[in-house]
Amino acid sequence: xxxxxxxxxxxxxxxxxxxxxxxxxxxxxxxxxxxxxxxxxxxxxxxxxxxxxxxxxxxxxxxxxxxxxxxxxxxxxxxxxxxxxxxxxxxxxxxxxxxxxxxxxxxxxxxxxx
Amino acid sequence: xxxxxxxxxxxxxxxxxxxxxxxxxxxxxxxxxxxxxxxxxxxxxxxxxxxxxxxxxxxxxxxxxxxxxxxxxxxxxxxxxxxxxxxxxxxxxxxxxxxxxxxxxxxxxxxx
Numbered sequence: 128x129x130x131x132x133x134x135x136x137x138x139x140x141x142x143x144x145x146x147x148x149x150x151x152x153x154x155x156x157x158x159x160x161x162x163x164x165x166x167x168x169x170x171x172x173x174x175x176x177x178x179x180x181x182x183x184x185x186x187x188x189x190x191x192x193x194x195x196x197x198x199x200x201x202x203x204x205x206x207x208x209x210x211x212x213x214x215x216x217x218x219x220x221x222x223x224x225x226x227x228x229x230x231x232x233x234x235x236x237x238x239x240x241x
Numbered sequence: 242x243x244x245x246x247x248x249x250x251x252x253x254x255x256x257x258x259x260x261x262x263x264x265x266x267x268x269x270x271x272x273x274x275x276x277x278x279x280x281x282x283x284x285x286x287x288x289x290x291x292x293x294x295x296x297x298x299x300x301x302x303x304x305x306x307x308x309x310x311x312x313x314x315x316x317x318x319x320x321x322x323x324x325x326x327x328x329x330x331x332x333x334x335x336x337x338x339x340x341x342x343x344x345x346x347x348x349x350x351x352x353x
Contacts, residue, residue, distance in 0.1 A: 131284075158339075162343075169343045169344055169345055169346075170285070170343040171343075172340055172341065172342070175340065183340060217284045217285075219284070219285075221339065223339070228339065229275075229287035229290070230277075230285075230287065230339070230341060231286075231287070232283075232284030232285050232286065233284055234282075234283060234284055235283075235284050
């Protein structure tokens with residue numbers, strides 16, 4: 128596997144379910160991100176991890192819980208979601224250094240909450 | 242955060258150059274200008290970035306106005322595979338994990 132991978136690619140869940148999204152990057156990067164892309168809305172940054180430490184949480188509801196056990200893996204734990212949480216969830220990674228570090232995105236997980 | 246303004250949509254003919262404009266009149270002296278694009282059913286991908294000088298890479302060129310209040314992404318020969326939403330984004334330089342604030346972007350349609 129190369130680049131940034133996300134599993135599952137599609138997920139349907141009820142409002143009472145608990146599920147997790149997984150992201151893995153094979154690029155040796157030290158920063159990872161979760162974004163949400165709802166229909167007809169711009170991408171919204173949710174969480175940022177830098178060297179496994181969460182550095183940003185953009186007012187995301189507590190029903191979304193991120194976990195970054197190491198610099199290659201990022202999880203988004205989901206519980207008691209609402210139908211309006213249905214969206215494409217994108218993971219990205221970057222190598223932060225003195226010069227530029229572009230973000231590499233995964234293909235996303237298409238989440239539907241019933 | 243400094244904002245960017247882009248046209249909602251643009252059309253181009255295949256194999257012709259495309260100039261995608263972006264206005265960022267409130268840009269600060271340390272903001273980088275980034276361009277990403279998102280093809281249908283895919284995550285965004287990096288295109289190019291710059292600070293003050295014009296930049297070229299294998300995908301595109303970035304022309305930055307002298308006052309840095311606007312920039313233009315140039316695709317030298319559009320192909321059908323270039324049809325995507327193009328995002329112009331400002332952010333601080335690296336040193337910490339960078340926040341990219343995506344706007345609505347420009348939907349580029351390439352006509353055969």
